[in-house]
Structure formats: C-alpha cells, structure tokens
Amino acid sequence: MTPAQHNTPAFHDLFATHPRLTGLALAPDGTRLIASGQTSDADGTGYVPGLWEVDRAGDDGIRPVTGSGPGDFAPAFAADGTLMFLSGRDPGERGGTGDVALWALPERGAARRIAHHPSGIATFAVAAGADTVAYTAALLPGATDAESHGRLRRARKDAKVDAVLYEAGPVRAGGDGEPHTFVRHADGAPMDIGGQGLAGNGDTALSPDGSLAAYTRAPTDQAPDTNCVVVADAVTGAERHVFSRAGNQYYHPVFTADGSALVCQRQREETHDTEWRVTLVAFDLASGAETDLLPGFDNWPWPGRPLPSPLPGDGTLWFTGDEQGHCPVFRRDADGTITRLTALGAYGSLCVTPDATTLYALRGAVDGPPRVVRLDVAAPDQEPVFLTAAGGLEPLPGTLTEVRTEAEDGCPLRAWLALPEGASAERPAPLVVVPHGGPQGSWSDWPWLWNPWPFTARGYAVLLPDPALSSGYGQRMQRRGLGGFGEVPYRDVMALTDAALGRADLDAARTAMAGWSFGGYLAARTATLTDRFRAIVSHGGMWNLEAFQMDTDMSAYFRKLFGDPRTQRERYEADSPHLDAAKVTTPVLIVHGGEDHRVPTGQALGFHNDLRRLGVPVRFLYFPDEGHDIGVPNHIRVLYETMLNFLDHHVLGQEWRRPPLL
Template sequence: MDYASSDVPAFHDRLIAEPRPTDLVLGPDGTRLILSVETIDDEGTKYVPTLWEVDPSGEREPRPVDESGQGEFAPAFAADGTLLFLSGRENGASADSEGDSRSVALWALTEHGKAEPIAQHPGGIRAFTVARGSDTVAYTAGLLPGAEDVDTHARLRQDREKAKVNAVLYEASPVRGGGVDLGSDEPHTFVLHTDAGVIDAGSQGFAGSGDMALSPDGTLVVHTRAATSRTPDTNTIVIADAATGAELRTLSRPGHQYYCPVFTADGARLICQRQREETYDTEWRVTLVAFDLASGEETDLLPEFDNWPWPGRPVPSPIPGDATLFFTGDEQGHRPIFRRDADGTVTRLTAYGAHTALCVSPDGTTLYALHCTVDSPPRVVRLDTTTADQLPTPLKTPGNLGQLPGTLTEVHTEADDGFPLRAWLTLPEGASAERPAPLVVVPHGGPQASSNTWTWQWNPWAFAARGYAVLLPDPALSTGYGQRMQERGRGQYAGQPYRDVLALTDAALARADLDASRTGLAGWSYGGYLANLTATRTDRFKALVTQAGMWNLEAFHYDTDMHAYFQKIFGDPRTRRERYEANSPHLDAANMAKSATPMLIVQGGKDYRVPVGQALALHNDLLQLGVPVRFLYFPDESHAIRSPNHVRIMYETMLNFLDHHVLGREWKRPALL
C-alpha cells in the first residue's frame, strides 16, 4: 500500500469543517439542554460560537436555538428558565474567544420570546454567572485606572478613542497573561439587580481570572483576586455582599491559588479547586476544598485520592443539604466522572473516555456531559449518578465526522526507574507485519496534561489518513498517574520525561506492524520543547516538527507571560545556572550538526506563552549549523493556530515535510505558501 497517496486533504478538510462542541448547560427544570458549538463563519476564515438545543431524551435531532445566531457564547440559565448568553450581535461582531470583546453584552432569551440585552458595559463583558434561586446576575468587566465608576470609565474610554491612543502604562500589574496582552483596564466584578441597578463588588486584580459565583439566594458574590507580582503563587477568594459590594471576608493560603468557586445548594459552603503549582522542590498538586462560610474553615475534600493531580470543576448536588459532589479527573489515559459522597467515598462513574461540562438534573439522579475519546469527537451524553463504571448514553449532537482512517490501541512498558508507562497508538488502515507503517511520535504539551482526549489541532487521525501510525506518549509530569508521576519529572524537563518518551517509542517499535526505519517526532508547546531537545540528543528520527517549543530557557524565562510560574520551577538564571544548563536545549546546539535531522518549525507571531524569539533563535542556529530547516510562520496567530485556513496549511506543510524526509517522497510546497 502506498500510504502517502491516501486522501489526506479530504480527511483534514472534514476535520477542520466539523462542528466543535465546547460547553453544555441544563435548564433549572431539567428539560432544556443548551450546547455551545464552534463552527466556521460565513467567510470561512475563523470559528465562531453558536447555540444549539439538544434533546435530553435523545429522541429529537439537535437544532439551533431560536432567535440566536453566530457569535452567541457562554450560555447559562436564570432561575426562571430564561436563557442568558454573551453576544456582540448589536453591531454584527462575532465576538469569538480570541476576538475583540468591546461590543459584547449580556443578553436574555425566553424560550418563546425575543433576545434582549440586559447588561452592557463600555469595553464589553468578559464572563458572567447566575444565582440558582434568584434573579441576581454577576459579571466581569473592566475599569480604566482612575475610574471609580462605569460612567467615568466610559468618558475615559471616549477620550482615548478620540485621541487615537491605545498605549498602556503598566505600574503594578503584569503586561501579559493567558497568552494575550493585558489592556489598561482592571477586571471588576459587577452585580446586576433588576430593581437596584449595578453594584461594583470589587476588583479582581490585573489579569483576574474572571472566576465568580453567586450564592443560591443571590445575597453573596464571590470572586478570585489575582496574584500579585510580590506573591505570584497566591491568589485570594473575596466574599462580598451582593447588594452593597461590601467585602465581608477574604480567604487565601500562601503558595496556593483557588479556581472555579461554586456554592453548595444550601449556600452554607463554597467549593473550589485549590492548586499548588510545581516548584523545583515540590510537585504540582490540585485538589478540591470546601470553605465553611460561617467560620472560614477550609477542608480538603480529596486528601487521600491520588489518581491524578488535577480534578476538574466541582459540581455540587442541586439538593439542599446533600453533600454529594461530582467532578472529573485524569486517570490512566482517560478523564472519568467521579462522585464524592458525604462520607468522603469516591466512586468512578465512567470507565472510558474523557468528560467535560458536567450538568446534574434538578433531582440529582442524572448527569449530562460532553464525552470524547482519542478516536471520537465530543458528543453530549447522559448517565445516572449512582452506577459505577457505566457507559453513558449518547445523545444526538451536531456534527458527523464519519469513519476514522484507522484503529486505536495502547502501548505499555516500564521506565528506566521501574515506573509503569502507557501511551495511545493510532494505526492506519492496512498496517501489518507485511506492510509496517511509518511512525510519528507526538508528545503532548503542558507538561501537566495527558493524551486522553480528542484534539482538533495535532489530531492523530490526520496523520493516520496519510498512512502514519501515531504514538501519543504520557511521560513523567503527565496527569492521571498519581503524584509519583509528578515527582519523577519535577524540575527536570529534559530528564525523565524525555527518557519516558524514548522508552515508549522503543516499546511501540517492537511491534511488527510498525517500521522502525521510518520514524519522526512532532510536538507542540512542551511537546515542541521535547522535539527541540531530541534534535540535540539523537539521530534516530528522520524528521522533527516543533511548534511553539522552548529552545533557550534563559531567554524564555524573561519573555514568557508565565514568567513567575516558570521561575518557581527553575529559579533565577543568574543564581541557578545549573538548572538552566541541565534543561536548555540551545546549549547543546552543536550536536545538531552531527545528527543533521531535518526540522520544521511552526510559530505564531503573537505567541506570548512561548514567544517568537524562541523559534527565531532555533532557526538561526539550524541555519548556521547547516541543518535542513523550514520555518512556517503565522504573523497573526498565537500559541495555538486557530484560523481554519491556517490550520489547513499547517497540516499540509507538516505532512508534506514528513513525507519528504521520512518516506523519501518529493517535497511539495503547499499552494498558498
């Protein structure tokens, strides 16, 4: 079989055009499921969110929400069943997650009525939340420095626009966060009362996360206040009076950050994620905690549960007095749904696949979620809240990608320190001992992550359609394998994780249906870093692809928007030289001349997580050393490539590059480049 002649453009065009479910909410009476779906806009140049109605019974076909259109996102239900969402529809703005949010307002849509804006803010609304038992709504929006209220903020914005000024003076705040430039306005939490207008409930701090919660009766509002430059590893939970904005209590713990606050149904406790980020001496750890609102006492809800270091957003039972809690968490290449009972017992409700966007029915008996696997895109599913290791019932969901070009299996082996390792392996159609397939190893980003879910970018089935097998290893620092997996890789990006990838590669290539003489390695973000590291250490791969990968760790330390996070792991390069010398690939650049492994570099010009200087430095080193290199540059893209046409070009370039160097075929330059 000539693998390279497979119909790749047909498959990755289907992949790019497929609707992408992103969020799911359930109405207060349990009869309406609203799904947020990203689709390509009418011009075909970007993804925009749309709202769909999904039948909870699974009988009716999904349909677009009446009176909704492109650009509607972040759906939620008010207590009376009114559908709320964010939209830039007033002036036709699409308001996608990476677009300009200046016109985004909060809209309300009754089941059989018209959509109307209920809250607007100069500069746009960024996020919102609702009270389960009242008509109170809270939202995140910005105030410019010197603005004590919304009216002053509006006048200051007008002055800047008239003067054509978009400059920002940073004083006590970070310049960048979350991969984007931080503007001059500071996020605040506002509470909307139908009878009393809008109350400013306080600042979230610059680079605030937008995490908010309202008590069921709407009397309390909670938001997280961002970490500061002096305490970058500590944020604060602020509890305020929703009627006056008065700050009632703050909660924090040195060296920890809190996310995803949510009230229990009786309003007596606040449940949050608590995160301790990795340092050189302590491993990454995330758990779920409960705060007693009367005493402020904090309780770890998962003190002995070691399946992963990263439980997902908590979803409490909707029944007052019921302490049951639902959440997801990575586990052995999956992301199951778990139930925690009042006595601390944890039950795994699903055995296979990855789950997000949990919704629980009003009577607490049924869960809805988005379910996917490495070999199936996200779909809405239904399951009960009591049965262990069940297979959820799929509901009719927008999209139909069709049959995939291959099959999925697993690879298991043992690391050099005796730790058990596993990986997913996708095999192309026709792979056999008689016709072994070429292999591409694709380590994930993060590094705290797992190859346990469907991916829209770097999708292994795009490679399989070309005839490549794809190995998706979970090395040290991956989530879902307990705290020991974090300890094994702590502070040594270039150590155990790299050796684990090679161990899994060797195990895969022991299979008769894989061709050890035709292999490549490709990765994004931390996976790109591992590709860069590989270029300096071995010539066993015939080609390497790196997207947004770190090269010079010292320069990266100063440029990245995650400067504070990264410094906690490796310290200041002026005083901790040995840590950078042990982990920075650029120091061993001369070794690339010996292996001369061809490399393709992919980079976004607006990437602030791994800035473009990393790619430029690698490119210059490869040119100087005479190593074959191509540089695919997207000036307007960020850390991930988002534009549909750009994603198409990226797949075509990567696959043609691999065909040329791994399979020995003629190089084909994509037509639009």
C-alpha cells in the same frame, strides 16, 4: 510501501471545518438542555459561536435555539428559566460586531440585552434561586464605573493611542484594564463589588439567594504563586471572607445548594523541588474553615468546575479528573467515598438534574470528538447514553490501541497509538511520536490542536505518550519529573517509542517526532540528544530557557521553577536545548505564532537562527496573528499540509511540495 492514504477529500480539511461542541447548560427545572459550540464560517477565516437545543431523550438530536443567532455563546439559565448568554450582536441587529454583552432569551419571546459594558463582558454567573447576575468586565486606570471607562476608551481611540502603562505584573495582560466583578439585581443598575487584579481570570460565582458573590483575586508581585478567593456581599460589595494559602491558587468557585459553603479547586504549582498538586476544597462560610475534600485521591480533579448536588443539605459532589489516558466522572459522597462513574472516554461540562438523579455531560475521546451524553448519578463504570449523533469525521482513518512499557525506574508507562488503515507486518507504517503540551496534561480527550487522525489519513502511525509530569497517573508521575523538563520525560518518551517500534506493523527506520508547547520543547530537546528520527517538528516550544523565563507571560512561575540563572546555572545547562544546538543534525520544521505570549516568538527565532547558522536543514512556518495555538480554520489546514508535506519529504523521501497557499 506506505499504508493506504485517506485523502478524498483531505481529512485535515474536514477536521478544520468540523463543528465543535464547547459546553452545556441545563434549565433549573431540568426541561431544557442547551449546548454551545462553534462552526467554521463560510470563508474559513474563523469559528462562529452558536447555541443548540438538545433533545434530552436522544430522539431528535440537536437543533438551533429559537431566537438565538450566530455569535451567541456561554449559555446559562436564570432562576425563572430564561436562557442567558453572551454575544457580540448589536442591539438592533440579528448579528453584529459590537462589544460582547449579556443577553436574556425567554423560552417564548425575543432576546434582549440586559447588561453591557464598554470593551465587553468576559464571563458571568447567575444565582440559582434569585434574579441576580454577576459578570466580569474591565476598568481602565482612573475609571470608577462603566461610564467613565467608556469615556477613557473613546479618548484613547480618538487620540489613536493604544499604549499601555503597566505599574504591576504581569505585562501583556491586555490593554482594556483590570477585571472587576459587577453584580446586577433584578432590573437594577450593575454595581462594581471588587477588582480581580491584572491577571484575574474571571472566576465568579453567586450564592443561590444572590446575596453573596465569590471571585478570585489575582496574585501580586509580592506573592506571584498565591491568589485568593473573595466572598463579598452582593449588595454592598463588603468583603465577608478572603481565603488564601501561601503557594496555592484557587479556581472555579461554586456555592453549595444551601449557600453554606464554597467549593473550588486548589492548585499548588510545581517548583524545582516540589511537585504539582491539585485538589478540591470547601470553605465553610460560618467558621471560615477550609477542608480538603480529596485528601487521599491520587488523580487530580482536572480540569473542570466541581458540581455540588442541587439538593440543600446534600453533600454529594461530582467532578472529573484524568486517569490512565481517560478523564472519568467521579462522585464524592458526603462521607468522602469516591466512586468512578465512567471507565472510558473524557468528560466535561457536567450538569445535574434538579432531583439529582441524572447527569448530562460532553463526552469525547482520543478517537471521537465531544458529544452530549446522559449518565446515572451513581452507577459505577457505566456506559453513557449518547444524545447527539457522531459528526462528519466518522469513520476515522485508522484505529486506536495502547502501548505499555516500564520506565528505567520501574514506573509503568502507557501511550495511545493511532494506526493508519492497512498497517501490517507486510506494510509497516512510518511513525510520528507526539508528546503532549503542559507538561501537566494527558492524551485523554479529543484534541482540536495536534490531532492524530490527519496524520493517519496520510499513512502515518501516531504515538501519543504520557511521560513523567503527565496527569492521571498519581503524584509519583509528578515526582519523577521534578527538576528536569528534558530528562525523565524525554527518557519516558524514548522508552514508549522503543516499545511501540517492537510492533511488526511499524517501521523503525522511518520515524519523526513532533509536538506543541511542552511537546514542542521535547521535540527540540530530542533533536539535540539523538539523531534516531528523520524529522522534527516543534510548534510553540521553548529553545533557550534562560531567555524564555524572562520573556514569557508566566515569568514568575518559570523563574521559580528554573531558578536564578546567575546562581543556578546547572538547571539551565542540563535542560536548555540551545546550549546543545551544535549537536542537531535532524531536519527541523519550526511553527510559531506572532502573538504567542506564553512562549514568545524569540524562542522560535533563536531556534531558527541557530540551525541556519549551523547548516541544519530548517523551515519556519510563521503565523503573525496567531497566539500559542492555532485558531483559524484555514491556518489549521495550512499547518497540517505543511507538516505532512515536510514529513513526506524527510521521512518517506518524497519530493518537497510547498503548500499552495504559502
């Protein structure tokens, strides 16, 4: 018998349309706290960005920002307290579909567009103490400024040409040109101060006085694993410093409050023989020296932008990082002392008050979507003060616990286990094992993709394992997984599965595995290694590693990771699922997006065609207009309904039900 189901209305319908908080911005004087978020549109075909005012006392909750409208996003405050944001609204309309522009909204008055660019603005940054803004926007080859870029775009549109000629990698980086950093002082005209390369990520920062701009420049074909940080004069564009380190990439630059240093994340990607490592570094702008700020810290500052103290001369820094299935806030003092400020939950979008006494953040967890919270800046392992109420998903259809065991090499392993209502020794629940994507990642936060609670609502228990290569468990966890995507991580997942199935409230005879991205790869690999599961779901996963490393938008990285298939075939033969396709007997559901450039569609087609040829039961759920994840509310509904019906059929033995919209 299956535990009670939570289907009135279907939980995945509520989940797909639930509002999503995405970020926070705090006014320079600390009096206004703005949250950005998304809500589902009326017909379920997309999410609409919006801005909300948060009561810092927590009494009045959250309300729409006066003067803002649907489509506004990415809030930040100018030095004078004006709220800045990006929006696709047209200048004369409340809501519109124009190119994304930069807008300014005073606390009293109407919003006005202050910067625009043909093809839109991607990101922006403001100076803490000056009327200066920097933003990232693209220029087509041959364009020297926004005006000439616009002429070239109109000519292409009039000629109905959307072809792109790539003269450097990576390809499929977009047809709107190379990202450039523009700086606008007061009400002056914006000035282009430098290109970021075809794969530029828009990371930009301004010094407090607006005199310097920092941006990251993309790797080149000659050094595909190395980018650099450029610090340029924000008036002339002259490069003052270029920081780089072979084999490393820098992200999320931010100036200290006195403008003397630049702090950013430094990331060394893994190779076949060296593990992934992430730290925070500071560049002294007088000497050019680079200092590792976390030399002995074993858990990464991942993800998130570092937050320096707003007090000039104060070397305090706050950051977040995965740790044992959570993502706490950490404080680093000037002497290098690190204090964990929170023990439970996952935090992001940190803001600090101008007197450096209070933090605001978004706090989520595997069992709760993000909410706005307030924290003390120094108290260790504190409980947050929630400023926004829980949303419409509570109570969740089940409970969360942990599973712990030991790997074959003695390494401690852990996983979250979501249990459905009513699971017991008398009514054991079927189990779905869901390894995470990455592989560098962790089940530490509320996932908007591959959330466990729609499964528990249907009566399934869900195991969320963190195997080798997961973040939050120190460098040992990285070293254990080196050189074998489908080896130690697979064995860790099986060890955690065995430990979970030792519980009396789980049914060891009715199990499935499902996953997305790296988790989708592990699901596919598992199908070739064991027949213990009754069903497999692979979403956006790799199947043929040799073809994948040639076709992905991160080809240089994966070729470095897997090696040259002509001379290092053993790496592919050890871990590529397609070489063992004949061993698959478990029914498989493949899910893939037609616009997926990270794991291109050919991986799903090859997987599907191999299984069909071999007579293995297989279904293929294809979303032509989706990318590596699923971003449309109605598609999320279809995804869960298809997966759950597939599991009901093969795990529970129920009759197959094709989703009505398919």
